[in-house]
Amino acid sequence: MKKFSKVAVLAAFMSTGVSAGALHAQTAEVLHWWTSGSEQAALAEVRKAFEAKGGAWVDTPIAGGGNARAAAVNRMLGGDPASVFQFSIGQQLRELADQGLLANVDKIASEEHWDEKLPPLIVKAAKYDGEYIAAPINIHGENWMFFNKAGLEKAGVDVPKSWSEFMTAAKKLEDAGIIPIGLGGQPWQERIMFNSVLLGVGGRDFYAKLYSTLDDDLLASDTMGKVFETFAALKPFVDESSPGRNWNEATNMVIKGDAAFQFMGDWAKGEIIAAGVEPGSTVGCAFAPAIDTAYIMTVDAFAFSAMDGEEEATPAQAKMAQVMLEPDVQIAFNKKKGSIPARLDVPADSFDSCAQMAIKTLQDPKTHLVSTGLFGVPSSVSGAIDDSISNFWNSADMSPQEGQEQFRQAIANAK
Ligand code: GAL
Numbered sequence: 001m002k003k004f005s006k007v008a009v010l011a012a013f014m015s016t017g018v019s020a021g022a023l024h025a026q027t028a029e030v031l032h033w034w035t036s037g038s039e040q041a042a043l044a045e046v047r048k049a050f051e052a053k054g055g056a057w058v059d060t061p062i063a064g065g066g067n068a069r070a071a072a073v074n075r076m077l078g079g080d081p082a083s084v085f086q087f088s089i090g091q092q093l094r095e096l097a098d099q100g101l102l103a104n105v106d107k108i109a110s111e112e113h114w115d116e117k118l119p120p121l122i123v124k125a126a127k128y129d130g131e132y133i134a135a136p137i138n139i140h141g142e143n144w145m146f147f148n149k150a151g152l153e154k155a156g157v158d159v160p161k162s163w164s165e166f167m168t169a170a171k172k173l174e175d176a177g178i179i180p181i182g183l184g185g186q187p188w189q190e191r192i193m194f195n196s197v198l199l200g201v202g203g204r205d206f207y208a209k210l211y212s213t214l215d216d217d218l219l220a221s222d223t224m225g226k227v228f229e230t231f232a233a234l235k236p237f238v239d240e241s242s243p244g245r246n247w248n249e250a251t252n253m254v255i256k257g258d259a260a261f262q263f264m265g266d267w268a269k270g271e272i273i274a275a276g277v278e279p280g281s282t283v284g285c286a287f288a289p290a291i292d293t294a295y296i297m298t299v300d301a302f303a304f305s306a307m308d309g310e311e312e313a314t315p316a317q318a319k320m321a322q323v324m325l326e327p328d329v330q331i332a333f334n335k336k337k338g339s340i341p342a343r344l345d346v347p348a349d350s351f352d353s354c355a356q357m358a359i360k361t362l363q364d365p366k367t368h369l370v371s372t373g374l375f376g377v378p379s380s381v382s383g384a385i386d387d388s389i390s391n392f393w394n395s396a397d398m399s400p401q402e403g404q405e406q407f408r409q410a411i412a413n414a415k
Contacts, residue, residue, distance in 0.1 A: 028316040029058040030302070031075070031082035033068035036248040038270030042337035046137075049323045049332075055316060065188065065373075072305075076101045081305030084320050089125040089134050089301045090375035092382065096303070097128040103304040103313045105321040106131035112322060117343045121368055122299055125375065134301035135321040137330075138339035141358050142265040142296040142371050143196045145288040146251070146272070149281075151178045151260040162289045163200055163230050166261075170237040173260045181234060182250040182259030185243035187390035188373060189250075193263040194389045195296060195372060196288035197231045198224075204294035207369055211376055214415050219408035228392070228400035228407075235393070243394070255283055263288055265298065269354055270338030278352065285354035287361075295361050298371035299342060384414035 028050070034043045040061075047057045060082055062068040072085035073096065081101075087093050096102055109115075109132040115123055118136060126134045147159065155176035157169035170180035183189060199207045202223045210218045218224065239259075242250075251268040253259035255275050262268055272283050279285055287293065302324060304317040313321065323329055330341040331350070340348060340355050340362075348359055361367050370376030372385050388410035392403035 025314070026054050026316050026319065027056040027058060028084045028320050029060055029082045030084045030086075030320075031060040031062065031068060031072050032086035032302075033062055033065045034086070035061050035063045036246075036267075036271060038248075038274040038336055038338065039267070041274060042270060042333050045332040045336060046324055046329055049326065049329045050320060053319055053323060055319050055323070073101075076305050081307065083305055083307055083314065083317055084302050085305065087134065087301055087303045088371075088374035089122065089136055089299045090370070091377060092374050092379040093125075093134055093301070093303055094128055095379060097133050101306055102128070102133045103306045103310055103317060104128070104131040104133050105135060105304060105313045105318055108313070108318045108322050112325060114325065117325070117345055119342075119344060119362075121297075121370075122342055125299065126301065132321075134303045135324040136299045136301045136342040137324045138300050138334050138337060138342055139358070139362070140265045140267060140298050140300065140337075140339045142192050142298055142373070143199055143288045143290070143294065144264060144266050144268070144354070145196070145286050146254050146262045146264065146268055147284050147286070148178075148254050148257045148260055149284050151176075151257050154178065155260070159284065159286050160289050162291075163197065163233075166289055167233055169260075170234075174237065178257070179239045179253065179259040180237035180261060182253035182262045183238045183242045184245040184247045184250045185238075185394070186245075186247075187386040189247055189264070190393045191372070191386045191389045192265060193234070194227075194231050194393070196263050196290075197234070198227045199294055199296060199369070200288055200290040201227045201230050203291050204367065204369060207294065207296075211370070211372055214377070214381065214411050216408065216412060219411060220404070224404050224407075225401065228404045231393070232400045232403070266338045266354065266358070268338065269352070270336060273336065273338065273352070280353040285357070287357075293361055293364075294367045294369050295358065296369045296371055298373055298375050300337075300339070378415070380414040381411060384410040 062071050075081050122136050126132050126136050155172040157172050160166035160169050173180045248271050250262050251271040254262045269279050272279050277283050304313050307314055327346050330343050330346045334341050340358050388407045392398055
């Protein structure tokens with residue numbers, strides 16, 4: 001028997017009543033970090049479709065993206081791989097393929113004509129040596145701003161269109177006894193807010209050029225100085241219980257009105273929906289204040305461990321890849337996840353107003369930007385960005401100029 005936990009396969013066998021051999025060939029262990037209410041509800045749509053096609057799902061949730069990704073890699077390196085694991089497409093996944101750790105799902109992708117159905121940027125990022133090494137399941141945007149409408153009304157403020165307008169609004173919210181920013185104090189969340197400021201102050205061309213070139217002069221530029229000054233000015237508007245808070249707890253603060261704003265990816269919208277709130281009703285959505293329109297994308301995907309060194313996907317892995325990209329699953333999953341379908345040909349008119357904004361925005365390729373979380377930069381640089389931003393954000397005495405210099409050096413050392 002391959003490396004599945006025997007108990008897990010037995011449990012799956014008991015639940016389906018098919019022969020152990022047949023079941024085993026259709027069993028997939030799925031390692032992921034989707035542990036919040038909306039993330040679990042969304043993934044359940046995939047599981048339901050997979051099991052309806054005869055698949056047996058062994059669930060391995062691990063809270064925290066960084067923890068889950070490390071566990072997936074350690075299990076592969078330790079010779080006990082999870083057959084399917086959540087990652088995000090981009091440079092970091094290619095680093096795993098470089099080490100020969102992945103199986104490809106190119107056969108099913110070709111049969112299903114993924115090349116014609118996915119945006120070119122995603123096709124490119126999901127392939128390695130011309131073959132698909134991941135099933136991209138959605139498109140999330142990171143530069144969203146969610147807000148509690150009643151809170152803004154109470155403080156007499158409008159939805160800010162610039163960061164200077166935001167600062168004015170934040171002071172009024174504070175005077176009205178409302179925490180201006182609900183933030184989870186974890187490096188990846190602090191980085192998401194930073195990158196929204198960077199995009200907002202520097203503009204989409206600056207963001208794209210900076211992160212695609214990691215150019216030292218750009219990192220040392222006056223524009224970058226303004227970004228750090230603006231980011232530093234946000235510090236007083238976060239409550240003292242922020243450090244360590246999970247992202248979905250911060251979302252809940254905005255839903256309840258304890259906090260006015262959350263700068264977060266639109267997986268926060270999944271939590272808003274799971275709380276029974278229609279996005280755009282009591283909780284509004286807008287892009288974070290910016291000088292031009294853009295969409296910082298991250299694409300959730302599932303990759304497939306090479307099982308017993310096989311480059312080809314097993315039947316269960318191929319079935320999982322197929323199910324994830326099916327139109328019905330794309331709709332059911334993404335509506336609960338807060339993201340939009342990865343496929344271009346899925347009717348999205350039943351999606352909420354915020355999703356419609358995303359779909360409309362992405363019709364202009366000039367708006368397409370990539371997250372530094374996993375998609376757009378090497379893992380060493382991604383880690384350096386998160387760590388140096390978090391150092392600066394949590395330092396009581398580092399000046400914006402010192403923060404900028406630390407950021408420049410951290411990237412120079414990591415690239
Ligand atoms: C991101 C992922 C989202 C959501 C978020 C918080 O990396 O793309 O789907 O899971 O982490 O967990």
